[in-house]
Amino acid sequence: MEATRARAGCCGGIAEMLSYVIRRVIALLPVLLIVATVGFLLIHLTPGDPAAVMLGPDAAPDEVERARHEMGLDLPLPVQFLRWYGRVLRGDLGYSIFLDRPVIQAIVERLEPTMLLTGMSLAIALAIGVPTGVWAAVRHNTIVDQACMGFALAGVSIPNFWLGLNLILLFSIYLGLFPVAGYTPLAEGVLRSLQSLVLPAITLGSGASGLIARITRSSMLEVLGQDFVRTARAKGLRERLVIFHHALRNALIPTVTVIGLAVGALLAGAVVTETVFALPGVGRLVISSVLRRDYPLIQGALLFLAMIYVLVNLAVDILYVYLDPRVKYV
Amino acid sequence: MRAVEARPVAPVQPVVFAVPPGQLIWRRLKRNRSAMVGAITVGILATIAVFAPWVSPYDPIKNDLANSMVAPGSRFLLGTDNLGRDILSRVIFGSRISLTVGLVVQSTAVTIGTLLGLLAGYYRGPLDDGVSGLTNIMFAFPSFLFALAIMAVLGPSLYNVFIALGVVGWPTICRLVRGEALSLRSKDFVEAARAGGASDLRIMLRHILPNSLGPIIVAATLGVAGAILAEASLSFLGLGAQPPAPSWGSMLSRGRAYIWNAPWLTFFPGLAIFVAILGLNLLGDGLRDVLDPRLRH
Numbered sequence: 001m002e003a004t005r006a007r008a009g010c011c012g013g014i015a016e017m018l019s020y021v022i023r024r025v026i027a028l029l030p031v032l033l034i035v036a037t038v039g040f041l042l043i044h045l046t047p048g049d050p051a052a053v054m055l056g057p058d059a060a061p062d063e064v065e066r067a068r069h070e071m072g073l074d075l076p077l078p079v080q081f082l083r084w085y086g087r088v089l090r091g092d093l094g095y096s097i098f099l100d101r102p103v104i105q106a107i108v109e110r111l112e113p114t115m116l117l118t119g120m121s122l123a124i125a126l127a128i129g130v131p132t133g134v135w136a137a138v139r140h141n142t143i144v145d146q147a148c149m150g151f152a153l154a155g156v157s158i159p160n161f162w163l164g165l166n167l168i169l170l171f172s173i174y175l176g177l178f179p180v181a182g183y184t185p186l187a188e189g190v191l192r193s194l195q196s197l198v199l200p201a202i203t204l205g206s207g208a209s210g211l212i213a214r215i216t217r218s219s220m221l222e223v224l225g226q227d228f229v230r231t232a233r234a235k236g237l238r239e240r241l242v243i244f245h246h247a248l249r250n251a252l253i254p255t256v257t258v259i260g261l262a263v264g265a266l267l268a269g270a271v272v273t274e275t276v277f278a279l280p281g282v283g284r285l286v287i288s289s290v291l292r293r294d295y296p297l298i299q300g301a302l303l304f305l306a307m308i309y310v311l312v313n314l315a316v317d318i319l320y321v322y323l324d325p326r327v328k329y330v
Numbered sequence: 331m332r333a334v335e336a337r338p339v340a341p342v343q344p345v346v347f348a349v350p351p352g353q354l355i356w357r358r359l360k361r362n363r364s365a366m367v368g369a370i371t372v373g374i375l376a377t378i379a380v381f382a383p384w385v386s387p388y389d390p391i392k393n394d395l396a397n398s399m400v401a402p403g404s405r406f407l408l409g410t411d412n413l414g415r416d417i418l419s420r421v422i423f424g425s426r427i428s429l430t431v432g433l434v435v436q437s438t439a440v441t442i443g444t445l446l447g448l449l450a451g452y453y454r455g456p457l458d459d460g461v462s463g464l465t466n467i468m469f470a471f472p473s474f475l476f477a478l479a480i481m482a483v484l485g486p487s488l489y490n491v492f493i494a495l496g497v498v499g500w501p502t503i504c505r506l507v508r509g510e511a512l513s514l515r516s517k518d519f520v521e522a523a524r525a526g527g528a529s530d531l532r533i534m535l536r537h538i539l540p541n542s543l544g545p546i547i548v549a550a551t552l553g554v555a556g557a558i559l560a561e562a563s564l565s566f567l568g569l570g571a572q573p574p575a576p577s578w579g580s581m582l583s584r585g586r587a588y589i590w591n592a593p594w595l596t597f598f599p600g601l602a603i604f605v606a607i608l609g610l611n612l613l614g615d616g617l618r619d620v621l622d623p624r625l626r627h
Contacts, residue, residue, distance in 0.1 A: 034467050046483045153615070157608040159559055161566050161582060162600030169593055268474035272563050276586075286475070287567050290482040298482045306471045 020321065024314055031310055036088045039303045040081060043295050049073075054097075054293045067097060071296065093300030098292055103300035107282055113183045114281035116193070117273065118266045120201035125208035125262060130255065132209070133216025137251075138243060140221060148213065155210025160269055164203040164276035171199060181278040197279075204273040208262040215258045220251040253324050260316035264309050358620045365616020371609030379425040388416035390423040390576045399592050409594040411585065417594060420576035421602050427577045428606060431491060431561040432554035438496035440550050443503025448534050450504070451511025461508070465501040473498040474560060481569045488571040491564055495557050506549055510542035544621030548614055555610035562603050578603045 043050050051067040052059065059067075068074050071094075072083060087094065093103040129152075136148035172180040184196045223229060224247055232242045271283035278284075282301060289297035359365050378385060387407075388394075394414035402409040408417040450461035468476070480494035514520060515538065523537050564570035565579030573580065578599040585595030 031466075031470055035470055038467065038471075042479055042483060153608065153611055157555070157604060157611050159562055159600060159603045159607070161563065162596070162604060165582070165586065165589060165596050165600065169589060173590060264472035265474075268472040268478075271475070271478065272566065275567060286478065290478060291486075291568060293482065293485075295482075298479060302471070302475060302479050305475055309472055310470055 017322070021318055024317065028310060028314060032307065033085075035303060035306045035310070036085060039088075039299045040084045042299055042302070043071075043073075044077070046295070050295050054295055070095065070097065088303070093303060094296035096289075096294055096297045096300075098289075098294045099297070103297050104304075106285060106297060107301060107304050110280060110282045110285045112186060112281075113197070113279045114267075114270055114274070114283060116186070117197055117200055117204060117270055117279065117281060118263065120194070120197055121205035121208065121266050121269075122259070122262065124201050124205035125212055126259075128205070129209040129212025130216050130252070132213040133255075134220055134243070134248060134251075136213070136217045137220035137224060140224075145217075149217070152210040152213035152217075155206045155213070157210075158206055160203050160207060161272050161276050163206055164200065164273060167199045167203060168277075181276075183277075183279045183281075200273050200277045200279060203276070204266060204269050207269065208266060211262060211265075212255055212258060216251060216255050219254040220247060223247045223251045253320065256320055256323060257316060260313040263312045267305050267309060355620055359616060362616040362619055364612045365620070368609045368612025368614070368616055371605060372613055375425055375606055375609065376429060378422055379429045382422050382426055386416075386419035386422040388419040390415060390419040391574050399588070401592070402594050408598045409592070411581075411595050412588060412592075415576075417581075417598050420581060421578070421598055423576045424578045424581065424599065424602065425606070427488070427571055427575065428558045428561065428603070431488075431495070432558045432610075434492050435495040435499055435557040435561075436550050436553045438492070439499030439553060440503050440546065442496075443500040443505075444507050444539070444546065446500070447504040447507025447509075448511050448538060451508040452515055452530065452534055452538065454512070458508070461504065465504050465508075468498065468501040474563070477560060477564070478569070481564060486569040486572065488561075488565075488575065488577070491561050491570045494564075495560050499553060499557065502553065503546065503549055506545055507542055510545060511538050514538045514541055544617075548618045548621060551610060551614035551617055555607045555614065558603070558610070559607055 046053060049064070049068070051071060051073055052064050055064055055067055072080050075083070091104060093107075095101075096103050096106055099106050132148045132152060136145045136152075139145050139148075168180055171177045178199050179196050182196065184192045186193045224243075229242060229247055232246045233239070237246075267283075270281060271286055273279070274281045274283035275287055282305070286298070286301045286305075288294075289301065359369075392415070394410070396414065397406070397410050398412050398414040400406050400410040400414075402417075406416050406418065408421065410416055411420070446461045450458040471479075477494040477498045480497055481490060484490040484493060511534070515533075520533060520537050523533050528536070561570055561577070562579035562582075565577045566583045568580075568583060571577035571580050573584070581599035582596050582603075585592070585599070588595050
């Protein structure tokens with residue numbers, strides 16, 4: 001009977017769930033507005049004339065004037081501000097003079113490697129992090145625990161560009177198992193594409209796997225100390241069943257919340273990892289635009305990545321409420 | 331009639347610790363093996379950084395083209411780079427850049443974060459709404475990307491790295507201190523201080539701040555590690571320290587081109603970053619075990 005009630009609490013509230021999702025999406029609007037404002041301010045906080053800075057010291061005055069006009073910098077500030085909002089709402093993130101194409105197009109063209117890389121890294125991080133954390137918790141205070149946590153700490157501490165270079169050295173240069181760098185698009189074969197991302201994904205996922213292992217271990221330890229686990233053991237269930245069926249399902253809830261955080265770190269880490277492995281993704285686009293001072297592109301890419309980050313965290317929050325019936329839809 | 335003798339008010343008994351709290355923490359820290367490993371690593375690094383000119387065998391900046399790309403050996407322990415500069419000397423001097431970045435950035439972050447967090451958590455109301463709103467905006471961006479955007483505006487230089495990382499660093503501390511202040515402000519000992527006529531400023535500085543010091547120290551230690559990694563990453567991307575400064579990150583960035591035939595150019599600076607961050611993380615974790623009993627595991 002207890003079980004039926006719990007089930008009703010979990011799935012009976014589809015309407016409740018839906019209204020929660022809608023409320024959360026509406027609550028997202030001010031955040032996106034602020035993100036857009038920060039993106040706008042970015043250009044206007046630049047010391048000096050952004051158009052002149054962007055084109056460099058050799059640019060002719062009329063070229064600078066034309067760039068100013070194209071970027072709308074010759075308009076009064078409030079007009080620029082409103083125009084910026086209007087454009088962002090329509091999904092128009094501006095025009096990159098350097099790449100000679102709309103910012104959004106430049107981003108979309110580079111999206112495939114970044115999304116695949118981030119996804120693969122997260123998968124690797126979970127595949128390594130969760131079992132490591134569980135194993136450490138089950139063997140609490142033993143050499144296994146210490147080894148697992150040492151491994152996790154190393155994962156959190158290792159600079160991913162250094163790990164990447166070492167992996168290239170070992171697997172590509174000495175052993176010749178993987179391509180040194182570069183990306184094979186999905187269109188040229190899924191398998192080859194994934195193969196070109198194996199080393200980058202391990203590189204990028206190492207930090208997140210350490211983080212996930214540590215969170216999983218501590219929440220697993222907490223759950224293993226609870227009464228219902230003792231009850232499960234007392235009624236003679238096999239240890240395997242207790243750990244995987246009873247404890248793990250509850251212990252994974254904090255792990256889910258950390259995924260949102262991890263995706264932020266992965267998106268930021270993609271900038272570095274794509275540079276190490278010469279992957280033509282959004283991260284490298286960001287870096288080259290920063291080095292060239294291509295302001296519309298920096299603005300657009302920052303906005304785009306922040307939006308992904310915010311949306312992933314929203315998805316995680318919703319998943320969290322779904323997984324943990326104790327959490328109310330507030 | 332006997333004059334009512336003013337009954338002496340019982341003097342407030344100072345809390346007597348069997349052992350002063352500082353010593354107690356030190357004792358517990360000493361028993362924590364990983365914390366000690368971390369502390370010793372960080373201590374060695376700091377010593378090397380302070381005495382860099384005396385311990386480094388060669389000039390870290392001066393080119394010596396006759397000795398370029400020498401493999402690690404007895405004369406150049408960690409080899410030389412493409413301009414003939416001794417890698418060991420550059421790694422030694424690089425510790426100065428990394429530790430300075432870590433300390434300056436975290437001092438800025440801790441100062442701003444603690445100040446705003448205390449005010450927001452203690453006074454609540456509109457001030458809190460403002461501060462919390464601001465921190466939430468900052469958390470809407472992955473912080474490294476935000477630092478990258480600031481670097482784009484300010485232009486590449488080590489000095490601008492301080493600013494960018496300081497700006498993105500404070501919200502973490504602020505959120506932490508705000509939470510502490512919020513929960514401490516209604517505790518009995520704070521009420522007692524208020525009843526005794528202590529000013530808001532005194533309550534914040536003498537009662538709330540010392541009691542939230544533990545979590546702040548832990549977060550700041552881990553934050554130093556984060557700042558060092560972020561500086562190394564920015565320098566690796568060409569946005570931080572500019573040549574010929576021997577920043578670990580830019581050494582890796584320049585050495586990449588030679589990874590085929592001279593991997594020592596990238597291996598040792600990277601190892602230095604790894605060791606520094608590992609040491610700080612070990613120390614931070616150990617401090618957390620000792621200072622923050624809620625998070626024991």
